[in-house]
Amino acid sequence: MAVTIKDVARESGVNVSTVSRALNGEYGVHADTREHVVAVAQRLKYRPNRVARGLVTGRSHTLALVVSDIRNLFFAEVARGAEDAAYRAGYDLVLCNSDLDPEKQMRYGQSLMEKRVDGILMNSVAVLSKKQQEQLSGLGVPIVLLNRTAPRGVFSTVCADNEAGGALAAEYLLKLGHRKIAHLTGPRHHGNMTERAKGFVARLAAARRPVRPVLLHGKNNFQGGVELAQKLMAQHPDVTAVFAASDMMAFGTIRALMEAGRRIPEDVSVMGFDNVELASIVHPPLTTIHQPKYEIGQAAVEILLRLVGRGEHQGPEHRMFAVELVERQSCMERKA
Amino acid sequence: MAVTIKDVARESGVNVSTVSRALNGEYGVHADTREHVVAVAQRLKYRPNRVARGLVTGRSHTLALVVSDIRNLFFAEVARGAEDAAYRAGYDLVLCNSDLDPEKQMRYGQSLMEKRVDGILMNSVAVLSKKQQEQLSGLGVPIVLLNRTAPRGVFSTVCADNEAGGALAAEYLLKLGHRKIAHLTGPRHHGNMTERAKGFVARLAAARRPVRPVLLHGKNNFQGGVELAQKLMAQHPDVTAVFAASDMMAFGTIRALMEAGRRIPEDVSVMGFDNVELASIVHPPLTTIHQPKYEIGQAAVEILLRLVGRGEHQGPEHRMFAVELVERQSCMERKA
DNA sequence: AGCCTCGCTGCAAACGTTTCCGGAATTTGT
DNA sequence: ACAAATTCCGGAAACGTTTGCAGCGAGGCT
Numbered sequence: 001m002a003v004t005i006k007d008v009a010r011e012s013g014v015n016v017s018t019v020s021r022a023l024n025g026e027y028g029v030h031a032d033t034r035e036h037v038v039a040v041a042q043r044l045k046y047r048p049n050r051v052a053r054g055l056v057t058g059r060s061h062t063l064a065l066v067v068s069d070i071r072n073l074f075f076a077e078v079a080r081g082a083e084d085a086a087y088r089a090g091y092d093l094v095l096c097n098s099d100l101d102p103e104k105q106m107r108y109g110q111s112l113m114e115k116r117v118d119g120i121l122m123n124s125v126a127v128l129s130k131k132q133q134e135q136l137s138g139l140g141v142p143i144v145l146l147n148r149t150a151p152r153g154v155f156s157t158v159c160a161d162n163e164a165g166g167a168l169a170a171e172y173l174l175k176l177g178h179r180k181i182a183h184l185t186g187p188r189h190h191g192n193m194t195e196r197a198k199g200f201v202a203r204l205a206a207a208r209r210p211v212r213p214v215l216l217h218g219k220n221n222f223q224g225g226v227e228l229a230q231k232l233m234a235q236h237p238d239v240t241a242v243f244a245a246s247d248m249m250a251f252g253t254i255r256a257l258m259e260a261g262r263r264i265p266e267d268v269s270v271m272g273f274d275n276v277e278l279a280s281i282v283h284p285p286l287t288t289i290h291q292p293k294y295e296i297g298q299a300a301v302e303i304l305l306r307l308v309g310r311g312e313h314q315g316p317e318h319r320m321f322a323v324e325l326v327e328r329q330s331c332m333e334r335k336a
Numbered sequence: 337m338a339v340t341i342k343d344v345a346r347e348s349g350v351n352v353s354t355v356s357r358a359l360n361g362e363y364g365v366h367a368d369t370r371e372h373v374v375a376v377a378q379r380l381k382y383r384p385n386r387v388a389r390g391l392v393t394g395r396s397h398t399l400a401l402v403v404s405d406i407r408n409l410f411f412a413e414v415a416r417g418a419e420d421a422a423y424r425a426g427y428d429l430v431l432c433n434s435d436l437d438p439e440k441q442m443r444y445g446q447s448l449m450e451k452r453v454d455g456i457l458m459n460s461v462a463v464l465s466k467k468q469q470e471q472l473s474g475l476g477v478p479i480v481l482l483n484r485t486a487p488r489g490v491f492s493t494v495c496a497d498n499e500a501g502g503a504l505a506a507e508y509l510l511k512l513g514h515r516k517i518a519h520l521t522g523p524r525h526h527g528n529m530t531e532r533a534k535g536f537v538a539r540l541a542a543a544r545r546p547v548r549p550v551l552l553h554g555k556n557n558f559q560g561g562v563e564l565a566q567k568l569m570a571q572h573p574d575v576t577a578v579f580a581a582s583d584m585m586a587f588g589t590i591r592a593l594m595e596a597g598r599r600i601p602e603d604v605s606v607m608g609f610d611n612v613e614l615a616s617i618v619h620p621p622l623t624t625i626h627q628p629k630y631e632i633g634q635a636a637v638e639i640l641l642r643l644v645g646r647g648e649h650q651g652p653e654h655r656m657f658a659v660e661l662v663e664r665q666s667c668m669e670r671k672a
Numbered sequence: 673a674g675c676c677t678c679g680c681t682g683c684a685a686a687c688g689t690t691t692c693c694g695g696a697a698t699t700t701g702t
Numbered sequence: 703a704c705a706a707a708t709t710c711c712g713g714a715a716a717c718g719t720t721t722g723c724a725g726c727g728a729g730g731c732t
Contacts, residue, residue, distance in 0.1 A: 002476075004718060015682045020720060030680060050450045051396060052718035054387045055687045062430070062451075070419070071412045071613075079406050083433050092447065094398070095431040097419050111428065114386045115398075140338075222617060251617050277407075281558060281587050283619040340688060351712045356690060366710060388688035392717045 003044050012040040023048070054116065063304055064112045066096040066105065066122045067146075072221075073248070073276040074293055075123070078146065081297025082121055089305055091118070102127050106135070113139050119304035121297075122146065125155070126191045142307035144300045147191035148318065156307065156316035158300045160291035162192045165323040166199025168289055169243045169271050172325055174207055176269065177334040178241035181213040184228040184253060185245035186220035193220065193245040196273060200243060214239065218249075225252020233260055240268055240334050247272035247279050247288055254282075254330070269331035285328035292321050339380050348376040359384070390452065399640055400448045401457045402432035402441065403482075408557075409584070409612040410629055411459070414482065417633025418457055425641055427454070438463050442471070449475050455640035457633075458482065461491070462527045478643035480636045483527035484654065492643065492652035494636045496627035498528050501659040502535025504625055505579045505607050508661055510543055512605065513670040514577035517549040520564040520589060521581040522556035529556065529581040532609060536579060550575065554585075561588020569596055576604055576670050583608035583615050583624055590618075590666070605667035621664035628657050 009016040014033060021029045022037040040046075054060045063086050067075040079095065086093045094117065098105045105128065112120060120143045125133050136143065137154045144156040173181055183200055186193040197215065204211045214236050218224040225244060229252065232239065244250035250272030254264055262268050264284055272279060275290035303317045345352040350369060357365045358373040376382075390396045399422055403411040415431065422429045430453065434441045441464065448456060455478045461469050462483070472479065473490045480492040509517055519536055522529040533551065540547045550572050554560040561580055565588065568575065580586035586608030590600055598604050600620055608615060611626035639653045 002718095006718080016719080017683080017721075018681060021681090024720085028680065033680085047446065047450050049391075049452065049718050051387055051390045051452050052687090053720070055385075055391055055689090055718080056720045058687080060387060065431075070406065070415050071409075073407075073409075073412075076407045076409075076412050079431065080433060083406070083431055087433075090447075092430045092432070092451070094428045095401075095415065095419055096428070097416060097423075110383065111426075114383050115428070116385065116387050222613070255617060277558070278614055278618075281591060282614075282617065338688095342688080352689080353691075353713080354711055357711085360690085362691095364710060369710085385688050388717090389690070390717095391688080391719090392690045394717080 002049070003046050005046070005048065008037065008041050008044060008046050011044060012037050058116070059118050059308070060116045061091050062094060062115070062117045063091050063301060064094045064096060064108075064117045064120045066098050066108055066120060068100045068123055069097055070095060073278070074246070074274055077276070077293035078297035078300075081294035082301045083297075085298045085301040085305075089301070091301070091305070093301075098123065100124070100127050102129070102132065106132055109136050109139060113141065117141060118308045119143070119301075121300050121304060124191050126189055142304055142316075144303050144307075144317075146296065146300065147195075148320075154316065156303050156318060158296055158303060158319040158321075159192060160296065160321045160323050162195035162291075162323075163199035163202075165273060165289040165291065166196040166201075166243075167203040168199075168323065168325050169196075169273070170200045170203035170207075172287075172327075172331070173241045173243065173269065173271070174204070174211075176241070176331060178269065179209075179211055179334070180236070180239040180241070181211055182216065182232050182236065182239045182242040183213045183245070184216050184218065184225065184232065184242055184249055186217065186224070186249075188217055190220065196245050213243075220246055220249060222248050222252040222255075225249035225254075226256040227252075229253035229256035230260075233257070233262075241271075241331070242268065243271045243273075245273055247274040247276045247286060250286055250288065250330075251278075251282060254284075254286075265330050265332040266335075269334075271331060275326055279326075280328065284330045287328045287331045288326055289323050290326050291323045296321060338385070339382050341382070341384065344373065344377050344380060344382050347380060348373050394452070395454050395644070396452045397427050398430060398451070398453045399427050399455045399457065399637060400430045400432060400444075400453045402434050402444050403459045404436045405433055406431060409614070410582070410610055413612070413629035414633035414636075417630035417635075418637045419633075421634045421637040421641075425637075427637070427641070429637075434459065436460070436463050438465070438468065442468055445472050445475060449477065453477060454644045455479070455637075457636050457640065460527050462525055478640055480639050480643075480653075482632065482636065483531075484656075490652065492639050492654060494632055494639060494655040494657075495528060496632065496657045496659050498531035498627075498659075499535035499538075501609060501625040501627065502532040502537075502579075503539040504535075504659065504661050505532075505609070506536045506539035506543075508623075508663075508667070509577045509579065509605065509607070510540070510547075512577070512667060514605065515545075515547055515670070516572070516575040516577070517547055518552065518568050518572060518575045518578040519549045519581070520552050520554065520561065520568065520578055520585055522553065522560070522585070524553055526556065532581050549579075556582055556585060558584050558588040558591075561585035561590075562592040563588075565589035565592035566596075569593070569598075577607075577667070578604065579607045579609075581609055583610040583612045583622060586622055586624065586666075587614075587618060590620075590622075601666050601668040602671075605670075607667060611662055615662075616664065620666045623664045623667045624662055625659050626662045627659045632657060 022034040096108045148157040218228040272288035279286040358370040432444045484493040554564040608624035615622040
């Protein structure tokens with residue numbers, strides 16, 4: 001059915017090896033024959049079978065992206081950055097949704113291994129046991145993580161400066177005069193969010209008049225924000241500012257607060273983290289910490305590509321992106 | 337390095353063909369030997385090389401999803417549905433972002449072909465020329481489209497009942513007593529949106545007192561909504577209701593209208609289409625037409641799987657999902 | 673003029689599977 | 703007990719490439 005390299009060889013009167021060399025731009029083939037061969041190949045509409053090629057070369061020219069859920073705006077943005085970079089390099093990207101389920105994550109690892117993907121881009125290995133992590137790193141395929149909680153030295157990482165972001169938020173809220181402050185964050189041991197919390201409380205503690213925020217853990221999505229905000233109002237009705245660990249959580253808290261009759265930002269200031277597109281759309285427009293999501297995805301595959309380039313993965317690489325505060329209308333000075 | 341089927345064969349004292357049969361659950365191998373072989377395979381942690389398998393079977397157990405942009409919430413949701421279905425069937429999904437660029441779309445087609453993907457899930461072929469469409473369908477791989485504008489009989493399709501959705505919107509606005517109505521839609525010849533418009537104007541025309549809406553074309557995103565709304569206010573300041581062809585466009589129009597001092601829904605009612613998660617989050621919560629995005633993705637790969645099952649693609653399949661109106665707070669009765 | 677080198681090409685092995693085919697061993701039928 | 707049918711297994715080809723090796727002719731060097 002499909003036209004193979006043999007057809008091209010027969011049609012152009014040379015050996016398949018010559019065809020291969022001619023088409024792959026290798027040295028050692030006469031200009032004339034090369035020209036002739038490519039002409040024939042074009043005429044026959046020859047398309048090399050990459051599966052066969054992969055079998056002998058050992059590379060599949062495929063990368064994988066394992067995230068918890070592509071519907072999460074953050075990951076969608078990362079995915080786009082990653083895919084663009086992969087496309088430019090002639091690689092393609094298989095998408096996996098793990099829901100942070102350890103079992104699913106390991107199954108993906110195995111399956112991707114069997115497919116001989118050249119590299120894996122992974123959300124996080126925080127939910128995995130030490131043994132599972134070793135199993136993953138022992139797969140022999142370079143892995144870059146989107147946070148840096150993992151044991152250094154084994155996985156590469158690329159992420160935003162979450163800790164600095166948390167500090168930025170703290171500074172801003174402090175500057176506005178807030179003293180009763182809450183931080184609503186994701187599950188315990190969530191890599192990136194843990195760092196945000198760390199930077200946040202550290203900076204608050206380092207203030208001239210230190211403040212200790214109330215800290216609540218919950219789900220990292222809209223509903224989680226709603227629930228935590230309700231809990232917060234019940235337990236600490238006097239807080240005047242809340243920093244949510246993601247924009248989606250911030251949207252949820254805003255919703256819950258407004259439904260309870262609080263005005264944003266007059267009664268309580270709310271900050272997010274991520275700066276997803278909707279942060280500027282929603283009302284009130286959300287003050288948040290921007291992290292370069294697209295660039296993170298892009299950088300991750302660049303690292304991956306470099307790693308597959310030099311065969312046995314040498315030292316892992318690490319890259320961290322700066323974050324910045326983007327001020328909108330969800331925060332204001334504490335009323336005197 | 338990696339353990340192959342030969343290692344398993346040697347270690348368990350049988351031929352590779354027997355190992356293959358034992359592991360793949362084929363008939364014709366004694367229960368005892370099978371048991372022994374799988375035990376050895378497990379001990380050696382044997383993982384079959386799917387590339388090699390793919391070479392001989394001709395199937396890669398890989399599907400592809402090509403959408404314009406995964407950051408579009410609609411596609412993210414579709415992608416998740418598709419990936420879940422693929423995962424269950426042991427397939428994986430490669431992600432492609434076409435930006436609706438014809439050249440990029442064709443390059444993806446070629447590349448996916450070379451990788452021998454078993455099926456392709458594609459956003460739309462509306463931007464492709466007739467010749468390009470034929471080229472795609474001639475690739476020999478089943479393709480299912482996410483709209484039904486394509487020449488029937490060649491591609492399979494799955495989509496929501498866009499036309500009915502448009503009609504639903506019209507009915508609702510009519511019921512609320514609106515007479516000055518606008519429809520803000522995407523580019524001309526955008527498959528799904530064209531149908532929405534069709535259903536919308538048809539239903540308005542069929543009313544007891546027919547109304548002819550003003551129709552504006554623009555970009556299908558937030559910014560497009562903003563621009564069209566501004567244009568609308570300049571040209572037709574008297575409209576009391578606008579139906580945007582997507583939620584993102586609706587968000588944009590709401591933003592533009594509010595910035596111009598119009599109140600939603602008191603001064604003008606706004607409807608969307610899609611019912612993305614944020615439709616309920618935003619203020620005011622958006623009245624919109626719900627379409628089952630996750631299920632669409634899911635159904636699409638189910639069709640694909642069926643198609644690859646029966647070798648030469650028989651007749652293409654078509655599937656259409658019902659839509660429904662979800663009423664929130666962005667619309668109200670026209671003031672008397 | 674002979675030898676070496678070098679550029680070009682063909683041959684064949686290899687990558688790791690699946691699967692067709694045939695043979696041996698075992699069971700069934702009469 | 704013998705032919706026939708059946709079950710189980712090994713040999714080998716095939717899938718479509720890449721690539722190491724060797725051959726061969728031509729040209730440059732001494």
